[in-house]
Amino acid sequence: MKLPRDAGIVVLTGAGISAESGLRTFRDADGLWENHRVEDVATPEAFARNSALVYRFYNERRRGLAGVRPNAAHAALARLEAAWPGDFLLVTQNVDDLHDRAGSRSLLHMHGELLKARCLACRAVRPWPGDLDADDRCPTCRHGRLRPHIVWFGERPLEMERIFEALDTCGLFVAIGTSGHVYPAAGFVAAVHPRAHTLELNLEPSQVVDAFLEHRTGRATELVPAFLA
Numbered sequence: 001m002k003l004p005r006d007a008g009i010v011v012l013t014g015a016g017i018s019a020e021s022g023l024r025t026f027r028d029a030d031g032l033w034e035n036h037r038v039e040d041v042a043t044p045e046a047f048a049r050n051s052a053l054v055y056r057f058y059n060e061r062r063r064g065l066a067g068v069r070p071n072a073a074h075a076a077l078a079r080l081e082a083a084w085p086g087d088f089l090l091v092t093q094n095v096d097d098l099h100d101r102a103g104s105r106s107l108l109h110m111h112g113e114l115l116k117a118r119c120l121a122c123r124a125v126r127p128w129p130g131d132l133d134a135d136d137r138c139p140t141c142r143h144g145r146l147r148p149h150i151v152w153f154g155e156r157p158l159e160m161e162r163i164f165e166a167l168d169t170c171g172l173f174v175a176i177g178t179s180g181h182v183y184p185a186a187g188f189v190a191a192v193h194p195r196a197h198t199l200e201l202n203l204e205p206s207q208v209v210d211a212f213l214e215h216r217t218g219r220a221t222e223l224v225p226a227f228l229a
């Protein structure tokens with residue numbers, strides 16, 4: 001595929017790109033945490049029902065980030081952004097900070113960020129202040145409770161206007177390491193097809209692979225640097 005040098009590129013990443021850094025994906029293994037389905041912890045209803053459990057889940061995952069590092073696929077995307085003369089946007093569903101640490105700057109975290117918390121009252125977003133528990137209050141407004149800055153099921157993903165603006169004008173859309181189970185991200189390919197070229201890079205064909213013009217199967221640390229070489 002020959003892409004004009006002024007074409008816009010949108011890359012969507014999912015948990016598969018961080019798998020080889022040592023972070024578990026959502027739907028590959030058993031998908032369980034302390035015998036809870038992730039869907040039963042990552043919802044506003046779960047937070048209302050048992051916030052201590054939800055805080056524990058996210059405190060543990062936030063601490064887990066300290067022991068992992070960006071891999072060759074994260075690094076290759078940061079190099080592409082630095083070298084590409086046209087518009088470039090990296091949209092990640094991942095709540096880890098591995099793209100940030102690899103050097104990606106034109107980056108949107110559409111499902112939030114593990115290292116941030118948000119006030120339920122004033123909505124201020126701030127760095128996650130150590131281990132959170134149910135008694136923590138917002139330092140900005142001093143009364144609101146803090147919650148993980150994470151988009152749970154049923155909540156509106158972040159930055160949707162900017163994402164659809166980029167999708168509307170891009171010449172290439174690439175999805176990497178995402179199963180295509182979760183919307184609206186799984187619908188991005190349909191939003192650009194057939195105007196833009198579309199490519200899926202994944203360990204196995206995703207749920208929405210038929211919507212892509214091209215797909216390659218394999219590990220992200222091999223496929224992504226090779227595609228960009």
Ligand code: BJW
Nearest residue numbers: 014015016025026027093153154177178179182183203220
């Ligand atoms: C490798 C690899 C390697 C492994 N190399 N690859 C339309 C139809 C039906 C339902 C809906 C719909 N629209 C909305 C919904 C409802 C819902 C939804 O999609 N439900 C489905 C389950 C059916 N969506 C929502 O509720 C969303 N909100 C919403 O739609 O609001 C309305 C609205 C939209 C737009 C504008 C205005 C309003 C919110 C979704 C929030 C998702 N949140 C989560 C949890 C975050 C919390 C946390 O982390 O704790 O986000 S769910 C979870 O899934 C997480 C992920 O970001 C997301 C996607 O998962 P991902 O990344 O694809 O991971 P996996 O595990 O599924 O797949 C990994 C892939 O990697 C696999 O394919 C492997 O093969 C591959 N892989 N190793 C390359 N080494």
